Amino acid sequence: MLRLLQIEFQKLWLNRTSRILIYVSFIFPLSILILSSIKINFFGLFIIDLSETQIFEFPYIWHITTFFIAFFKFFFAIVVVSMIGNEYSNRTLKQNLIDGLSKKEVILSKFYFILAYSLVVTALVFVITLFIGISNAPSSALYVDIIFDGTEFILGYFVKLLTFFSLCLCVGVLIKRSAFSLGFLFILYIAEMIFYALTKFEWSNTQTADSIFQFMPYTSMWNLINDPITRMINVNNPGEMRPTDYAVHWYEIVIALSWVAVYIFLSYRLLKRRDL
Template identity: 45%
Template structure:
């Protein structure tokens, strides 16, 4: 495994675009956290997002994981590019000539996906600890380390999403077209949801959505904004019920894990059948 990761590391190290996107991803994560801690003057009133409780333990695990997951598209470009470039730069064919099997090639890509996901999760964990210790009103250990399930959901969401990007890179071979297809597929899933909601029932549409690739990944981290105190206050004044299930369920992880396996296995089948 170390040998395979070393091969991928050298490929990424010599790609200026990949280096910029990877660094930009982590810098942007830090910048958003810093932006939330700054004070703004709105209509003569001082306002700071951090004062709204977004960095309170244990809520911070949910909020920052959700925001970080949105920024995953930076690394998605890296995954798609590094896969598509194997064809355009003919490094795939050279790797196979040098003795790397097709199974090892796919494994090296998947290991890279797992490493990216693990490093992102570790980065968010450290960032949350720092921000929480600075801004949180609750610093008891039992509270600090509760709700870590959102980090687990974040990790599996990234692995599943990057595995999909890996599959598209191998299927389409061109970075721009693969990313375009990713956007098309996201719209396609929403069309399925809307059509089923109209023709059948909304409940049935949600059940189908829960089983779709991107839909199931989205479900791993539900939106955290309605958990904010200000949102709950508005809801109570409007007499609206906003009691939702925000947790990460085991079956949601299982669905994403199945899709991850299917994407990696399909990538291997494509590579085996394709004439290089």
């Protein structure tokens, strides 16, 4: 595993574009630090200081940061898709096979990088969230059980990254070219949303559509971390509480990880059948 990971890392590190993309991708999660210090001035009438709201305190902060930082995964996709595109354009993929790597090892090296990349990004988000939470929490709330209540969202974030990057890997192997691969990922997302809307219209029941589409690629990733907007409203308006289930459920993780297995298997089958 370490040998394959080292091979993949060396190829990316020697590519200037890939190196820059990786650096930038680690900077994006830091943007949540800026968000936690924003003060919004409404034409001089009143000022909203986000740091004074409870949304940046434990346990809510785990939910808030993982949900919003997850949107940057579409930028992270450029790193993964470029990794595959460069293999074809620079012919390093064929060279790896000549040097003795099997096609299975080639795919595994990509997957190991994706796994390591997801772990590092998740660890960074964990540290940032912990820092923001401790900085905004009152001293009376700094207890271990309170601080780490809600860390299951970190697990959900990691699985979401791993699933999405595995999808990017599969699409990259299928299409070869980075720009077309990114376009296909976007088209796939739009198509799933259209089919979801049509299903909801056909059945006239959102619950039925949700139960069907929880097994679809993008929806399975979305379900890992639910929209925290209503939770933010509930925190600041306790008199208007809306009961909502925000938990990260085990079956949602299983569905997403099942897609990871499918994407890696398809990537291998595509590469195995392809004449390089």
